[in-house]
Amino acid sequence: MTANVVTPLPQLPLSGCRIVERSRTVAAAYAGRMLAAMGADVVMLEPSAGTSLRKAAPLLDGTGESALFAYLAVGKSSQMCDMETPSGQATLAHALEHADIFIDDTPLCERGSLHLTPEAIATRFPKLVHVSVLPFGASGPKAHWDGEEINLLHAGGEGFLLPNGLSNELYPDRPPLKIYGHFAGYQGGCAAALSALSAWWVVDTAGGQYVDVSVQDAVLSVGAFALQRLGDGSLEHRETRRFRYGGVFAAKDGYVELLTLEDRQWSALVALLGSPSWASEEGLRDPLNRSRRGDEINAHIRAWMAQHSVDDIVLRAQELGVPAGKYRTPAEVVHGEHERARGLFASTQLASGMHVEALVAPFQFRCTPLRGGERVPALGDMARKAQ
Amino acid sequence: MSSSKSPLAGIRIADFTIHAAGPFCTHLLSQLGAECIKIESQTRPDAFRKPHAVYGRMAAATFDQVSANKLSVRLNLKQPEAVVLAKQLVGISNVTAESFRPGVMNRLGLGFDDLRQSKPDLVMLSLSSCGQSGPDSHFAGYAPLFGAWGGLGSMTGYSDGPPVEMRHVMDHSAGLHAAMAVMAALHQHRRTGQAQHVDLAAREVASAMIGDALVQASFGMTPERPGNGDLGKAPHGIYATGKPDRWLTLAIRNDTEWRRLQQLVGEDVCEERFATMPGRLQHRKDLDQLLSKWLACCDADATAELLQQAGICAHVSWTMQDIADDAHLRARRALVEVSAPDIPPRLAVGAPARFSRTDDVGIRRLTPALGQDEDYVFGELLGLSAAQRADLEVREVIL
Numbered sequence: 001m002t003a004n005v006v007t008p009l010p011q012l013p014l015s016g017c018r019i020v021e022r023s024r025t026v027a028a029a030y031a032g033r034m035l036a037a038m039g040a041d042v043v044m045l046e047p048s049a050g051t052s053l054r055k056a057a058p059l060l061d062g063t064g065e066s067a068l069f070a071y072l073a074v075g076k077s078s079q080m081c082d083m084e085t086p087s088g089q090a091t092l093a094h095a096l097e098h099a100d101i102f103i104d105d106t107p108l109c110e111r112g113s114l115h116l117t118p119e120a121i122a123t124r125f126p127k128l129v130h131v132s133v134l135p136f137g138a139s140g141p142k143a144h145w146d147g148e149e150i151n152l153l154h155a156g157g158e159g160f161l162l163p164n165g166l167s168n169e170l171y172p173d174r175p176p177l178k179i180y181g182h183f184a185g186y187q188g189g190c191a192a193a194l195s196a197l198s199a200w201w202v203v204d205t206a207g208g209q210y211v212d213v214s215v216q217d218a219v220l221s222v223g224a225f226a227l228q229r230l231g232d233g234s235l236e237h238r239e240t241r242r243f244r245y246g247g248v249f250a251a252k253d254g255y256v257e258l259l260t261l262e263d264r265q266w267s268a269l270v271a272l273l274g275s276p277s278w279a280s281e282e283g284l285r286d287p288l289n290r291s292r293r294g295d296e297i298n299a300h301i302r303a304w305m306a307q308h309s310v311d312d313i314v315l316r317a318q319e320l321g322v323p324a325g326k327y328r329t330p331a332e333v334v335h336g337e338h339e340r341a342r343g344l345f346a347s348t349q350l351a352s353g354m355h356v357e358a359l360v361a362p363f364q365f366r367c368t369p370l371r372g373g374e375r376v377p378a379l380g381d382m383a384r385k386a387q
Numbered sequence: 388m389s390s391s392k393s394p395l396a397g398i399r400i401a402d403f404t405i406h407a408a409g410p411f412c413t414h415l416l417s418q419l420g421a422e423c424i425k426i427e428s429q430t431r432p433d434a435f436r437k438p439h440a441v442y443g444r445m446a447a448a449t450f451d452q453v454s455a456n457k458l459s460v461r462l463n464l465k466q467p468e469a470v471v472l473a474k475q476l477v478g479i480s481n482v483t484a485e486s487f488r489p490g491v492m493n494r495l496g497l498g499f500d501d502l503r504q505s506k507p508d509l510v511m512l513s514l515s516s517c518g519q520s521g522p523d524s525h526f527a528g529y530a531p532l533f534g535a536w537g538g539l540g541s542m543t544g545y546s547d548g549p550p551v552e553m554r555h556v557m558d559h560s561a562g563l564h565a566a567m568a569v570m571a572a573l574h575q576h577r578r579t580g581q582a583q584h585v586d587l588a589a590r591e592v593a594s595a596m597i598g599d600a601l602v603q604a605s606f607g608m609t610p611e612r613p614g615n616g617d618l619g620k621a622p623h624g625i626y627a628t629g630k631p632d633r634w635l636t637l638a639i640r641n642d643t644e645w646r647r648l649q650q651l652v653g654e655d656v657c658e659e660r661f662a663t664m665p666g667r668l669q670h671r672k673d674l675d676q677l678l679s680k681w682l683a684c685c686d687a688d689a690t691a692e693l694l695q696q697a698g699i700c701a702h703v704s705w706t707m708q709d710i711a712d713d714a715h716l717r718a719r720r721a722l723v724e725v726s727a728p729d730i731p732p733r734l735a736v737g738a739p740a741r742f743s744r745t746d747d748v749g750i751r752r753l754t755p756a757l758g759q760d761e762d763y764v765f766g767e768l769l770g771l772s773a774a775q776r777a778d779l780e781v782r783e784v785i786l
Binding site for chain 2: 038145150165181195202205225344
């Protein structure tokens, strides 16, 4: 096992950008991960026991390594740093002296003793962009609150609104449902990376500064439409926040998502269904009327879907211009023809030496393609590299 | 528009984006100080200017979050002269953004290669369902389809139920990722002076949300849909409380937090089999039943406060009304009140972060009327005279 060799590649978007990351939450780790994917040199400062993310579920069969950590850490370097010790403080100081951006999710109550307050950092490193990423942010009456993914998705409003559509119809009495994985954390991390790059944009004129990012804020931000609906006088609820027609449908051998928003798409849907007599009714020509009769339309679509296979439905739908897609499994995504053609995944070596495929980045830079294929760093791999 | 106290002051965006994902990207950048010129036309107005029956909105939106902060001009891009004007706007902008289906901008003569001829250092964002390349690139889609294609939909749901469709958060997550990528491209441009074409496929953002499950799948494993459970934490879930539809979310990460919870719940949960995380995970159903019994008579809000004071991760499942009433979000300006002469005060989402120095971020103006900023954009920025603009309007170039 060798360390990631951080070779300066000036062609990558963030080549030359030096980032120090101190993370035990998905949000902070995802911020560093996105920046690393775009070419930044990201060093994780980890306690000698390793960040808790190294043990976070889900784990890989056989090796016991964290699939989550592998996804979040690929392309970064690791340096051991026990912040409570003088040598750890020296390591931190040395790292920050050479950094452009510092991403930190240390809880507020621990920052004073670890010399990680914004004032302490700004005094010692005036050109540094210091990004704080916390569940509820670093300011405001609940800044000291703690939260995991399930708490934050619901604190930001989206959790209460799920599931809608078919799941809610089938199980109306069950509790709300979280989105898989770490959706809230990823939004917080992405907001942190965006804000970090924005603050770094003006570092020559404004100097370094402190940036306060909250995962709860980020969830609310991407859920802005529900707030907009509240302003329009409508308090959304998962039972009523559903498409008037369309949504999730059970086909013979799997599930299909179908959604038609435009008139031409409705016409194409009617063609997909074989132009049944119910669909030619005069009253269904008006889109507003169709919305009012959504339940009736969905009942017809469900009956039709149940008789056809997913692949047949989506192939014909796309030919006709009906927005429809298969609910794909992770394996279908990893091995997908489209994803392969776009180079979405790259082989990645784990600390154990085993290989997995990891998603490179959810965007491409077509003039200077991202490289992918870096390693998942072993704990303290920078020290080994220096030897 | 923005001041030198905004991080992105001086950045200008030629914004051809429509619907939700692309406009959210440019809206975020405008909140950070970029000047955003929204280009549309009377013949093809953006979605918020029309009823949206499938979403249950039977009229145009009076306030539209993702169009806030933007300037509006009209250009009928089916007219060659309008395309020339669009290229001039691109020429004076730092970023060009579009979210049409791949091929549309090319057909208009506004594709990356076309624009690069007149602006060799073009920085352009193309945001689409499936990206600018690949066998599915022509697929049309919306947020639920992004989730379905990307795998997030199938991994979300009750363990014994169907997949779940993603809603606007999926669109806006794509827009948020796009804004981050655009900022990286701007840094690269500043450093190298070179052009860049950012190609964001919204379905790949959905895949990024299941990055761990994709690693498992590539290793030959079959990741399972966990519902509200967590493979490494117990108790973990959403629990009914004393008031109907008032749910409490709870996550216990370690034995220390468990012991704190035990002290609050009492002897009902003081069983040896729950003492360690492996034990709690093994007996999670029994544990959930006991906790549900305890919480069934509790006030959700008071219990969340109590648990937080004890150092336990808990929060009520909030409605948007709860959010609107929250002092914390208002204090952080994550939630801001906006108004205009024809729009009574209402709440909107503020800037994505708080900045200690360049702190002039947020919403500065609301939803623009179609073409309301043409005096500034066509007159001042492009130098068109009133007579020229009148002539272009008569000939439906500006429409």
